[in-house]
Amino acid sequence: MAFKHVRAANGGLTVEEFKEWLKSFDVDGDGRIGRDELRRAIRSIGGRFSWWKSVRGIRQADRNSDGFIDDSEIENMVSFAQKKLGLKITQN
Incomplete structure (x- = not known):
C-alpha cells in the first residue's frame, strides 16, 4: 500500500x-511488530x-x-501514531 498516497488522498487513514499498513512491515511473518519493523514503518x-x-x-x-x-x-x-507521529487515523 502506498501509505503516503492514501494519507494525502483522503486526509487520513481508518484504523x-x-x-x-503496519502489518505490511512484519517481515518475519510472526504476526507481531518488533522494534526494527516499527522503525522501518516510521522511516517509510x-x-x-x-x-x-x-x-x-x-x-x-x-x-x-x-x-x-x-x-x-x-x-x-x-x-502513539496519532500523538507522536502526527498521523490522522479515524475510527471509520
Whole structure:
C-alpha cells in the first residue's frame, strides 16, 4: 500500500487501513511488530529519529512487555501514531 498516497488522498487513514499498513512491515511473518519493523514503518513515512520513536512506540503500546506489538495491542499503537507521529487515523 502506498501509505503516503492514501494519507494525502483522503486526509487520513481508518484504523483498519493503519493496521494493514503496519502489518505490511512484519517481515518475519510472526504476526507481531518488533522494534526494527516499527522503525522501518516510521522511516517509510519520512519520520525522523526513527530509532528513538520506535523504542518509545514499543514501550507505549506493548502492554505485556514482551517487546512486540501484537493484534491485541494495535489500538495502543494507533494512539502513539496519532500523538507522536502526527498521523490522522479515524475510527471509520
